[in-house]
Amino acid sequence: MSKYYFVGSGIASLAGAVILIRDGGVSGKDIVIFEESHAFGGAFDAHGDAEHGYFMSGSRMFEAKYVCTFDLLASIPSLSNPNISIKEETDQANAKWPWHNKVRLVDRDGNIPDFHKMGFSERDGIDLVALMAEPESFLDGKRVADCFSEHFFQTNFWFEWCSLFAFERWHSAIEFKRYLQRFIHHFSTIDTQEGIYRSLFNQYDSFAVPLVNWLKDREVDFRFHVRVENLDLESGSDAITVTGLETSKNGVAEHIAVGPSDFVFVTNGSMTADKTFGTMTKAPGFNRGNKSGAWQLWKKLAEGRPQFGNPAAFNGVIAESSWISYTVTVKEPLFFALMEKFSGSPAGSGGLITFKDSNWLITISIYHQPFFADQPEDVSVWWGYALFHDRPGNYVKKPMSDCNGAEILEEVLGHLHFAPADKDAIIAASNCIPCAMPYITSQFMVRTANDRPKVVPDGSTNLAFMGQFAEQPDDVVFTVEYSVRCAMTAVYTLLKLNKKPPPVYKGLHSPQVIVDAIRTMHR
Numbered sequence: 001m002s003k004y005y006f007v008g009s010g011i012a013s014l015a016g017a018v019i020l021i022r023d024g025g026v027s028g029k030d031i032v033i034f035e036e037s038h039a040f041g042g043a044f045d046a047h048g049d050a051e052h053g054y055f056m057s058g059s060r061m062f063e064a065k066y067v068c069t070f071d072l073l074a075s076i077p078s079l080s081n082p083n084i085s086i087k088e089e090t091d092q093a094n095a096k097w098p099w100h101n102k103v104r105l106v107d108r109d110g111n112i113p114d115f116h117k118m119g120f121s122e123r124d125g126i127d128l129v130a131l132m133a134e135p136e137s138f139l140d141g142k143r144v145a146d147c148f149s150e151h152f153f154q155t156n157f158w159f160e161w162c163s164l165f166a167f168e169r170w171h172s173a174i175e176f177k178r179y180l181q182r183f184i185h186h187f188s189t190i191d192t193q194e195g196i197y198r199s200l201f202n203q204y205d206s207f208a209v210p211l212v213n214w215l216k217d218r219e220v221d222f223r224f225h226v227r228v229e230n231l232d233l234e235s236g237s238d239a240i241t242v243t244g245l246e247t248s249k250n251g252v253a254e255h256i257a258v259g260p261s262d263f264v265f266v267t268n269g270s271m272t273a274d275k276t277f278g279t280m281t282k283a284p285g286f287n288r289g290n291k292s293g294a295w296q297l298w299k300k301l302a303e304g305r306p307q308f309g310n311p312a313a314f315n316g317v318i319a320e321s322s323w324i325s326y327t328v329t330v331k332e333p334l335f336f337a338l339m340e341k342f343s344g345s346p347a348g349s350g351g352l353i354t355f356k357d358s359n360w361l362i363t364i365s366i367y368h369q370p371f372f373a374d375q376p377e378d379v380s381v382w383w384g385y386a387l388f389h390d391r392p393g394n395y396v397k398k399p400m401s402d403c404n405g406a407e408i409l410e411e412v413l414g415h416l417h418f419a420p421a422d423k424d425a426i427i428a429a430s431n432c433i434p435c436a437m438p439y440i441t442s443q444f445m446v447r448t449a450n451d452r453p454k455v456v457p458d459g460s461t462n463l464a465f466m467g468q469f470a471e472q473p474d475d476v477v478f479t480v481e482y483s484v485r486c487a488m489t490a491v492y493t494l495l496k497l498n499k500k501p502p503p504v505y506k507g508l509h510s511p512q513v514i515v516d517a518i519r520t521m522h523r
Contacts, residue, residue: 001030003259005245007228008267008294009035010042011480012466014211015072016265016487017220022075024495028218034247036227036293040212043272046202046372050379053329053431054372056204057272057440059365059383061164062090062197065185065505066481068488079210079373080200086210093200097368099193101351102344104160108357108394110417116191117523119155125521127152131173132180132508140448142173156356157521160190163354163363166478168387170320171444175477182476185507188516193351198367205373207480225249227293230300231264231463240307240460263462263494265487268301268453269311269469270294271478275437280405284436288318295439298469302453309453314442314469321442324400325385325435326408332429336380338418339366347380355415359393360386360400362412384412389436405432443468443477455486456493464490474504 006013020026046056078089105115199206232244242264245256273292278284302308343350348368355362364384371381389400395414396407409432413423452471456464466486468477488501507513
């Protein structure tokens with residue numbers, strides 16, 4: 001009987017296990033998922049309570065063209081109503097709270113500029129089209145900044161695009177090109193953000209919990225606090241075959257033999273590895289130790305094996321792959337009432353708001369409530385992040401990385417220009433928990449074509465890589481869709497199933513999408 005081993009319990013592994021059972025006819029009893037930490041979900045990490053504050057690292061956007069993701073979610077009963085699927089729940093939530101942003105950008109004075117105008121110069125438009133047409137092979141080692149003039153980075157388009165997708169000007173030109181092509185159908189609504197989806201609750205409660213419940217009902221074996229230190233690979237052959245797993249739990253080593261009919265699925269690298277949380281009175285600080293199992297295992301596997309990629313291309317410069325998010329639990333209605341008045345949108349329907357002139361480049365997101373499954377009616381939760389944590393704030397005169405939750409709230413509220421009494425009341429009623437993430441956009445780092453391994457490396461008989469650091473042509477990293485597509489590709493390929501993931505949506509093939517994009521560029 002074959003065994004199926006997953007390293008990591010993020011969305012790629014959860015999806016892979018579901019696909020094995022659903023499409024491969026595998027018994028859940030034969031699937032083992034190793035997780036180094038105490039909790040499943042990977043980047044779906046929303047936890048906490050109303051008394052001590054809710055907290056999470058972030059929340060991924062969705063849209064209708066995430067065909068792999070919705071194929072997966074259509075198979076799993078929702079947490080809120082077991083009679084419908086997660087997909088149905090998500091569709092219902094987005095029909096009830098569709099995004100239409102009336103305030104996308106805010107300037108230094110708290111005014112709302114005409115964010116519908118993209119602000120392109122003729123050169124900006126030419127450079128954008130040129131990048132989209134450039135072969136990826138010409139972009140190895142190039143940054144976004146290498147492809148545009150300084151003017152481009154002052155346009156409304158850049159502020160709206162970079163704050164939606166978390167791009168920095170020093171990130172990979174290859175990834176930026178892929179994003180432009182993948183999401184060209186969102187050019188015409190980049191200002192209002194129509195067509196952007198959210199889950200009913202946070203994505204841990206809405207996606208990870210029901211996925212794990214479904215897998216546990218089928219007796220999938222979750223093993224927590226187990227770190228996979230290395231893989232034993234068969235020698236003396238051109239084929240890549242895993243013969244064993246070197247694991248450790250609480251400092252105790254264990255070797256697990258991998259038989260000739262067994263399979264191993266590795267999530268190499270991690271966006272949220274070594275994340276640290278702060279409090280209202282303590283800054284989170286950055287954990288720069290780079291000790292997580294996801295990175296260390298990949299490093300060991302890649303040594304002397306160029307076909308396994310180059311992790312150092314992604315985790316080697318924390319200053320360029322890190323930023324800070326924050327989750328705010330509020331026990332009074334004032335903040336949400338003031339935000340509805342300011343934005344013209346009820347909670348959950350307005351999309352992201354970015355303070356374009358803030359030194360930290362702050363963005364906030366006001367969710368529909370409740371955002372946590374166990375959230376009391378008199379408690380609300382909102383979230384935000386900032387891309388430039390190393391710069392002094394406009395109101396709090398020190399880097400964001402040195403700021404506690406109260407100071408981050410002070411800076412955000414300063415940009416909203418609320419009355420002093422209102423700001424004091426909001427801070428007194430809030431619990432802001434910041435989260436520092438050294439590798440949160442490491443998948444965007446400047447790279448070459450061979451820095452990510454193929455999902456199934458050439459010659460592999462039983463090993464696949466999954467997640468944000470495995471190569472999937474055409475699709476884009478930093479999305480749930482990418483991880484689910486990797487899982488589908490890995491399972492279908494290794495098990496030799498006569499199936500393929502649904503094709504990536506290509507808006508460039510639609511004349512109407514192209515016309516709408518060109519019109520947007522000329523606003």
